[in-house]
Amino acid sequence: MIGWNRAPREISTFRYAIEGDTEAFVAAAQATDAIEPVRLVGSEETVSYVFLTARERLIPVMDQIFETIARAGVIVHRPIVWQDGKIHCHVSGDPEALQGALDALPDEIDCRIDEIGRFPCGRTNPASTSGERQREAVTVTLDLGYDENSRAATQGDIAAELECVTNTASEHLQKAEAKLVRAGIERIDSGCA
Template identity: 35%
Template sequence: MRYLDVRIRQPDWMLHPMQSFIRHEDVVRYEELLTWNVQPEQGIEYELFYVEADRERYEPAIDAVDSIHWYDLTPVDDESFYIYACQEIRDIDMEWREAFVALNLLVFPPILYDTDAAMRMTVIGSSEDLQTMLDGLPDEIDVTVNEIGEFDSRHPRLAGSMTARQREAVAVAVDLGYYEVPRTGSLEAVADALDCAPSTASNHLRKAEAAVMRRLVDGCRPQRPD
């Protein structure tokens, strides 16, 4: 069983209105699609997003999207929140998703939307199906394969314990000297580089540290006899 780490960038005319908002407005700093439930027979899908953005500018944008039947916004802090939404499945989305539908593939969440509204995702399946999926994507979509390999969740890398945003925060913190002894970079400097509040940066770092320490301890814990 293989995995593919891939970045998919759609042209402007293919974008969902909220993806277009991410690409063309300087509002959303980070967004992840955490999980979803597609019901094609009803023509709707349910989705859960984690978003870091200016809420006062984000909400009017999502309110204006006709295909969204309803949504529930749950704040995390001043600069981040969850969006649970129900929306119609757009025909244009179904067309490019057909590259996945007939194959024995799984998308391993989350799906990351970068500031250019491109999607970065991990897809799991056989080498043949993964290649068929790539070949089946429309020519208008720009595809970048970041990594491909053998999938094994029993022995993930420590970095695999973290979300993409947490890995970014840790990388920035390391580069700025936040983890040096003595410390040469401040939390405020990390927050500035991530374009978020210090409380949000601290939250990312603490969650990343907890995830890595938990994985490290579990990996070193002696096995109990049956």
């Protein structure tokens, strides 16, 4: 689920990005009484996008989830990923509100916390793990057009902008690139890409 809006009277509108059998998803949604219009609104190479509206009260698990998270002090970050019968998401907020949300989960919902930490973290925002000089090196690189096809700038140009030697500029770029690539692979592996 990459977007949603909860309207009054427990009616929500959702946008899903589907990596898999889009026809099966649409058919299952249309067969659910609580789902009103279901529209395929676009597709790319491996992802299709579906827009639908649901009456939460008629889908018990959805109703329970929204009642649990609809509280002050809790933010559920998008995307919410359904994979292999499980829901994966990042949640942040006030510790007391988060504990209240956990305590309010019905017994039928088994919740596992994989990590507790500051938000944003490296998994949700890989730039947050980069040092200031690494971020500066990437910004200068992009500004100079180094990563464009034309290779308009050299590592020497980047080093001059950063006021350091070429080897230092190269090291900053390599470290930042490694973190960004690693974060991208983790997102793909977790189904968040």
